[in-house]
Amino acid sequence: MIAILQWTTLAVGGGLALARIPSVLRGENRSLFSLYALMTLAVLLSIDGPYLAIDQALGGLNIANLILRFLIFGTVFFLGIRIARGFGAGDALRRITGPVRIAVAAAASLAVIVLFAMMDTAGSSAGLVAVFAKDPGHAALVEYYGAAGRLYPAYVMLALLPAMLQTLPSRLPILVRSSAALLAAASVAITLSLLSPVIPQSLEFLRYLLNYSAILCLLTGLALIWLSKSLAKRLKQTEPAELPA
Template sequence: MIEILQWSTLAICGAAAVARIPSAVRGENRSLFYIFVLATLAILLSIDGPYVAIDRLLGGTNVTNLILRFVIFAVILLVGYRIARGFGAPASIRLILGPIGLGILAVIATATLVLFLLADTEGSVAGLTTLPSRSPRNAQLIELYAAAGRLYPAYVAASLLPATLAAASSNLAASIRWGAGLLSVAFVALPAGTLYPLLPDELGPLKALINYLAVLSLMGGLLTIWIGRVRAQPPARRSSTAK
């Protein structure tokens, strides 16, 4: 089931990226195109087969997982900028792109890199699932590394949630409200990831479901808002934007 969900999510993100190519070429909403492209890459790198194949090409040290973490950071930063600006949320913009937000990103990114370098990461394995069993020290390092990777998405999500909840309950167009609602679901699911260490191993599939719920809600929210705005445009302008 998880594999089906992974490939389905990859297909959705990839299709969204392809659909945005004409607009991106014209210079319209390029940040949205970059979000879909990077999200597609992140999903691809999270799937076992592609992950192992790519990582072996890169030396078999799970550096692909580190790349995945930084791709996710980039997606979240772009999403934060796009949504905060789109909903006119100056407080969210300051929290994400101001000195505090960029400082938090720098600290988390540095911690992620350092923890990865300190850990024993030899041998390609998606999700680093077998690495903690190598030693108590490695188990602690991998757990801290994973926790660091979840912190920045959780921070940005918490910064954006008030804005999306306000938009979802506003008098804006239905597509905007529905899109904001989906984004709100994503921004609740992302901070939930910080609680993963508290869940027993038997609930491992639940973690994956929460992750993909966040991704699908995030992409679905952005697509819903985009489609709604295209439909709201005059026919001549709509045909140009939709291409």
């Protein structure tokens, strides 16, 4: 089930990135393609086979996992800016780009680096599963490391949540409201993922469910925004011109 969820998420992200290539070649909306590509790369680095191949090429010290954390930080930052601007959420944009954001990002980054350095990370292992299994001390460090990596994404998505909720009862097009609903669901899922350290091993699948459902919601929500804009543009182009007086 977990593997199906992982590869499905990868396929959706890759498909959406490929669908944007014609627009990129025309010089249109390259930032959206970049977001899809970065999110797809992040998913790729979370799957066993690709992760092991990449990390072993980097020395087999799970540096790929550290790269993944900061890849997610950067992706979420640019994603948050795009969503806030797209929905006209000035307050959210200020929270994402202001001094509080810098403090949260710096604290999360420092925590990720320090906790990674405290672990014996030798031996490539997707999700640091092998590192977790070394001893109780490493198990705790892996949990804290994961929580630190989810702190900044949760902050950004929570900053966007009020704007998404305000959009739901509005009179905006259904595609825009559907996008807001998906992005709100992603915000909730990412925030709940902060509880991963207290989720028992018997319910470990919930961690994957929260992470990958959040990514799928983000990808689909962005796609609906793009589709809504494309349809609005086409409708405008097909409107009959005003007859001269």
